[in-house]
Amino acid sequence: MRILIPIKRVVDPYAKVRALPSGEGLDTAGLKFEINPFDEIALEEAVRMKERGEATELLVITIGGSECEEQLRKALAIGADKAILVETSAPLDPSAVSTELAAWAKELQPDLILMGKQGTENDENQTGQRLAAKLDWPQATFASKIEKQSSGFQVTRETDLGEEVVAVAQPAVITVDLRLNEPRYIALPGIIKARSKPLERATPKTALTVKVKTRSYANPPARGAGIRVNSVDELVAAIAAKGVL
Amino acid sequence: MSRLLLIAFDESDLNSCGGFAAALGLPYDALLLSGSSAVGGEKIFQAGLAEIPTADTIAGLLAVFVHTYSHVAFVSSMRSKDLAARIAGILDAAMITDAIGIESPTTFLRPMVAGAVIATVDAEPPAFVTFRPSNFAAAELTAGTVVPMGMELAPRSQIVKASAKTAGRPDLSQAKIIVSGGKPLKDAATFESVLGGLADALGGAVGATRAAVDTGIAPNELQVGQTGKIVAPNLYIAAGISGSTQHMAGIKDSKVIVAINKDGDAPIFEVADIGIVADLFDVLPQLQAKLPGARS
Numbered sequence: 001m002r003i004l005i006p007i008k009r010v011v012d013p014y015a016k017v018r019a020l021p022s023g024e025g026l027d028t029a030g031l032k033f034e035i036n037p038f039d040e041i042a043l044e045e046a047v048r049m050k051e052r053g054e055a056t057e058l059l060v061i062t063i064g065g066s067e068c069e070e071q072l073r074k075a076l077a078i079g080a081d082k083a084i085l086v087e088t089s090a091p092l093d094p095s096a097v098s099t100e101l102a103a104w105a106k107e108l109q110p111d112l113i114l115m116g117k118q119g120t121e122n123d124e125n126q127t128g129q130r131l132a133a134k135l136d137w138p139q140a141t142f143a144s145k146i147e148k149q150s151s152g153f154q155v156t157r158e159t160d161l162g163e164e165v166v167a168v169a170q171p172a173v174i175t176v177d178l179r180l181n182e183p184r185y186i187a188l189p190g191i192i193k194a195r196s197k198p199l200e201r202a203t204p205k206t207a208l209t210v211k212v213k214t215r216s217y218a219n220p221p222a223r224g225a226g227i228r229v230n231s232v233d234e235l236v237a238a239i240a241a242k243g244v245l
Numbered sequence: 246m247s248r249l250l251l252i253a254f255d256e257s258d259l260n261s262c263g264g265f266a267a268a269l270g271l272p273y274d275a276l277l278l279s280g281s282s283a284v285g286g287e288k289i290f291q292a293g294l295a296e297i298p299t300a301d302t303i304a305g306l307l308a309v310f311v312h313t314y315s316h317v318a319f320v321s322s323m324r325s326k327d328l329a330a331r332i333a334g335i336l337d338a339a340m341i342t343d344a345i346g347i348e349s350p351t352t353f354l355r356p357m358v359a360g361a362v363i364a365t366v367d368a369e370p371p372a373f374v375t376f377r378p379s380n381f382a383a384a385e386l387t388a389g390t391v392v393p394m395g396m397e398l399a400p401r402s403q404i405v406k407a408s409a410k411t412a413g414r415p416d417l418s419q420a421k422i423i424v425s426g427g428k429p430l431k432d433a434a435t436f437e438s439v440l441g442g443l444a445d446a447l448g449g450a451v452g453a454t455r456a457a458v459d460t461g462i463a464p465n466e467l468q469v470g471q472t473g474k475i476v477a478p479n480l481y482i483a484a485g486i487s488g489s490t491q492h493m494a495g496i497k498d499s500k501v502i503v504a505i506n507k508d509g510d511a512p513i514f515e516v517a518d519i520g521i522v523a524d525l526f527d528v529l530p531q532l533q534a535k536l537p538g539a540r541s
Binding site for chain 1: 299300301304322323324326327330331332333334335337338339340341342343352356357358359360361362363364365366367368369401402403404405406407408409421422447455458459464465466471472474479480490497500501502503514515516517518519520521522523527528531532535536537538
């Protein structure tokens with residue numbers, strides 16, 4: 001089984017990010033960039049599938065500038081076999097990304113596309129579903145458990161009400177949620193080995209046309225700090241005074 | 246022609262759509278996948294599904310159905326994101342996730358980076374939108390003509406097993422009062438008795454942090470935050486919650502935030518309207534006894 005894992009380079013998900021004063025973008029000065037944490041969980045799951053003998057080849061792919069090589073090298077160190085960097089400096093949205101990924105999936109013919117449910121920068125939660133639609137493959141989103149079966153997967157999905165178990169045939173697109181696994185730390189041998197693994201630079205196969213354009217970025221009004229109280233009685237009085245009970 | 250279709254999974258989902266429909270200001274219809282309603286727009290298409298099938302099973306039919314609309318909108322939820330993005334993908338249409346404001350029918354506001362930044366985005370129709378109802382002033386949906394709608398489905402992915410809707414407490418995304426807790430609640434039984442007790446006394450819902458869910462103290466559907474539920478109650482009581490950026494992303498629109506934490510330096514105090522540095526195990530039972538209107 002061949003697994004394709006699309007990854008995204010995002011600004012450090014634990015950093016405090018602000019909009020630039022000009023409103024033209026995010027102020028990422030001095031901040032680190034990482035593999036989108038949900039994509040890292042997807043990659044970890046793929047590596048475990050390979051370790052269990054369920055997968056034979058793990059391909060990671062990203063679309064972006066040459067700076068994304070850093071995240072692809074890390075993915076190779078975690079356990080991917082080959083990385084593809086589709087180079088562009090064009091603005092992207094889930095429509096453009098899913099169209100490009102669909103073109104690659106048709107060429108690479110994976111049995112499974114495993115990816116994060118959303119990127120932590122844009123929080124859009126669209127690309128996996130759009131990709132599945134374009135390929136006309138079944139989809140399972142918000143996966144918290146994936147079991148390989150003879151001709152597909154049994155996936156436990158997180159839902160608004162709790163959980164649901166779905167059976168999906170392969171090839172399929174599965175997007176992963178936080179509780180699927182805990183990604184490993186990268187061991188030194190992995191980092192050294194990753195240097196000799198193939199990283200292909202490619203040009204986009206599609207026009208990368210965006211459907212949604214971001215006009216400006218702004219910081220939301222901050223919530224002002226409130227009051228501190230020193231006893232439960234004061235707390236009760238303060239809550240009651242707000243008139244929200 | 247500009248026209249909005251609201252797609253709702255059930256009546257309560259549809260009932261949260263009035264504010265968005267009014268703010269967009271276009272004529273509108275509704276498509277109700279399950280249940281029935283006399284309000285919802287000029288036409289209320291009722292599919293009458295006994296169970297909502299997987300997104301890949303119904304998206305194809307819906308993609309054909311929606312093609313005359315300039316806008317197709319859903320209340321933001323896990324299931325709506327699952328479905329809306331699949332239909333948008335089939336149609337290669339624009340999609341705005343988690344709209345919180347409307348400047349014009351082609352310009353929307355949406356949060357990104359866990360709500361730290363608000364983006365203004367432009368999208369040409371046809372546009373799919375999932376929106377957060379609490380960011381739009383409540384408005385009634387108009388009454389209309391009910392149109393029964395048959396759906397012949399060819400199943401793709403199959404649901405093997407699903408959790409049932411639990412009756413009792415209000416839904417987190419619609420609750421007026423939420424009592425929420427983190428890891429200091431220790432275990433599932435303590436979480437339920439301490440937080441659940443106060444929530445029930447106030448007629449509210451129970452929420453949890455990611456840490457509480459990850460450690461098995463609380464079920465996943467109670468998670469509040471960037472990747473969990475976005476809530477906007479009148480009163481949010483955060484007990485033993487330090488206040489990560491990801492958690493704050495889910496509670497910022499609460500009217501009043503009360504923080505109870507032993508650590509006076511916890512970031513939650515920076516956003517709380519009322520804070521007390523104290524042990525939640527001392528405070529919560531007393532609140533239950535002393536808050537006006539709380540049933541003991």
